[in-house]
Amino acid sequence: MSFLGARGPPVPSPRVSTIPDKPTLDGLEAKWRAKWSELGTYTFDRSKTRDEVYSIDTPPPTVSGTLHPGHVCSYTHTDAIARYQRMKGSEVFYPMGWDDNGLNVERRVQLLKAVICDPSLPYDPDFTPPQPDAKGKLPKDPVRVSRPNFVELCEEVVVEMEEEYHELWSRVGLSVDWEQTYTTIGPIATRISQKGFLRLLDQGVAYRSGAPTLWDVDMKTAVAQAELEDRELPGAYHKLEFTHAESGEPIWIDTTRPELLPSCVALVAHPDDERYQPLFGQTATTPLFGAQVPICAHELAQPDKGTGIAMICTFGDTTDVIWWRELDLPIRATVRHDGRLERDIEWQPIRAEASGDETVWSSVDADEANANYAELGGKTIFTAQKNIVELLMAKGKMDGEPRPITHPVKFWENGKKPLEIVTSNQWFIRYPSTDEILERSKGLQFHPEYMRVRFEDWAKGLQGDWNITRQRFFGVPFPIWYPIDENGDVDFLAPIPATEDMLPVDPTTVAAPGFDESQRNQPGGFAADPDVMDTWNTSSMSPQIASKWEEDPDLFDRVYPMDLRPQAHDIIRTWLFSTVVKGHLLFDHLPFEHVSISGFVVDPDRKKLSKSKDNASDGPFELLDEFGSDAVRYWACGGGPGRDTTMDKGQMKIGRRLAIKLLNASKFALGLGSSDGGTTAVTEPLDKAMLLALADLVDEATRVFDDYDYARALERTETFFWNFTDDYLELVKGRAYSDGPEAESAKAALRLALETLLKLFAPFLPYATEEVWSWWQDGSIHRSAWPSSAPLRDAAGGADAGAALSMTVAAEVLSLLRKSKSDAKVSMRTEIVSATVHDTAERLAAFELVQRDVLDAGKVSAVETAEAGELSVDVVLAEA
């Protein structure tokens, strides 16, 4: 059965008897969830071809931490779009992924299972994690387990979490095809991720290199540029006395990192800085260590910071890396991967014939340098700073006390300690040029469009290539081994890649091609790459993973490239960017055409809702319990594309009211009984006017939905609906209860309007609309055709501007009649013995068309009209 073509007029089925006496939202969720699942309402139909399919690159949520209302909000936006596209006739491919790859899960497992990964251990098939004691406490010291054991535990924990997420979203009514799920650590994702890596390696785009690397000394892993964040931290300027080698005059340097003084390789000032221009090209001697360092000029030096001349250390910050590279400086690395200072540094006297390390670690007074360095070697950065300040003070090389400041310090967004920059071997992906990326991204439609700027800004600000190596345990391993020479030294720059038929592969459990397991870690043998990939290196292939690239070519051809990438704005620089880059590098195309950006859920103070601040009553399940899914969805869909959504139970209350109103209004419209199979003509002006207005609504809702503005579609539909119930329904009630063609006109119009409104609401209120639909229609409303305005305009027949005006006048006169009763503090049922309507001739003519309906609704026995400049109504109320 095809949903692509236009449908004929609705055929009311004779099932009116199933309308409940007291419609209620209670029980609808359980009922329809089961039904949808049983009937496969949202199951992807694989017979459809690419041009008939609308495919969605669903964000795989990180399955860790606590569920909060934000998890409901943005996924509901996408669901509204999915439901709209489905009704528009597309077969929607709407999968769900679980991001169980990465540090968050790793940490959670360490916490829940009291284990820690030690990749050097062999796999233990009989391992069981420590059990809680009588008090329910896990042992304080974690048990060390092998990587395969650790991964097994991760997968266990992840399955539990996935169940909770599935429960939440299924209840929220996401029209996901739950048969189409994937995980980012599963075999398919691992194979695709590794395969992508091998292809890039083959192209020379992925490469291994020793380079200065942003490093989290706490977690002991490399970190990519995209995962940085700045945090304001207290620090202090220390004013150090360097010596101008040529003159012996002091040169004062302000630094916040005095402990890096032994790593100092140069001084730098701005080329235009007249204070230091005479010194450029000359030499300075570092205090305490007597290193001879050049005095250089560079544009990035800021004359107004500190004394205007800075010391360059390898490496104190990312600017140091730029200076080091551009000024061609040597490396004096002192910070180790564990955040302590190197222990085995031996300063040498300066000798003309010196080479290698001796040149790097040379000093005008090697004995003093070594004595001073002895206070620092092996110490943490914190302690080293304390010690060196004491040394500097004792030797009179520091001017005054440290001057406290607050300054931004780079952190890994998941980290606890400031990042250091260390040199190590890492895997990189060479970025395309910025121009190439920008050109490629032009084909991407952003919703809202202004979010494109964030993507472009990031592309323009790229520094260096993408480091995809993480020194972690739980993740996609590199399909790589390294040869070990006869001396037992591993050559980390001569990788042995896996062949594609080996994938997915964990090199710590599988021998390298051409070797056998007995040669692992042996001289002349091989060693496994110990690291795992950056989680984004796998997530960046989510379109290919969900579409099962080279796993299920038939499916792939039907759904890829995808139509929509929905995601939040905070991961434009990571997920969106890396996905676009991967698509460009591996496939030479965009992996999706549209990207819809959602905001965050914020509290009324506009602060991002954080998990820690959540109190129990604001958890998503509690909200669903209290208000129901349709109500929570209503609230969520009030937040337009790209905008933050304010956490507001008031809106949920309104959403609930709307859903209930929909049930009751439907009960009324359908309870009038069926006219003769929908063939009755709509004849009355008021009915025609209503249908015309509805046709306009359909056109607008369709237009804004096509532009991904679900929020506006909902708002317009809702506004129409409340006017529909407050005015139109009240106006036609009397006529509809009567007999004759006028009554049949009302009934026909009501049914047509009801069918249309239900469909317009269906993407937002899937439960209530489906319930009402089942009272009188076959099949699921969510597989029915999105309304079009043409049949409504046809049904409205020759309705014109005058008819449209009649609707307005009717509503206004009715309002005044009600007001007269309200002012008199009498019941709305009170009869109006006579009424005189004053208005302009044109409006009175319009009133004439609908007069009967207005009189019925207002319980007016007799009416007169009189021309006047504006509308007013005089009434005589019946005695109480």
Added chain:
RNA sequence: GGGCGCAUAGCUCAGUUGGCUAGAGCGCUUCCCUUACAAGGAAGAUGUCGGGGGUUCGAGUCCCUCUGCGCCCACCA
């Protein structure tokens, strides 16, 4: 420091290419059991459209500027 966004009733928000007296709901006040709906209905009150300047016959809307808030980015001296 740069970029983007936001600022309309006590609250949450509409207000499309400038165009009648700026709207809705919540909350508030008053009234009403009325045969779709009391988890309801009707009526009412509520605004220097963040401040200032400009363009225009006309500005919530366009331009400039300032302020506040949020997010993103940026070179830790």
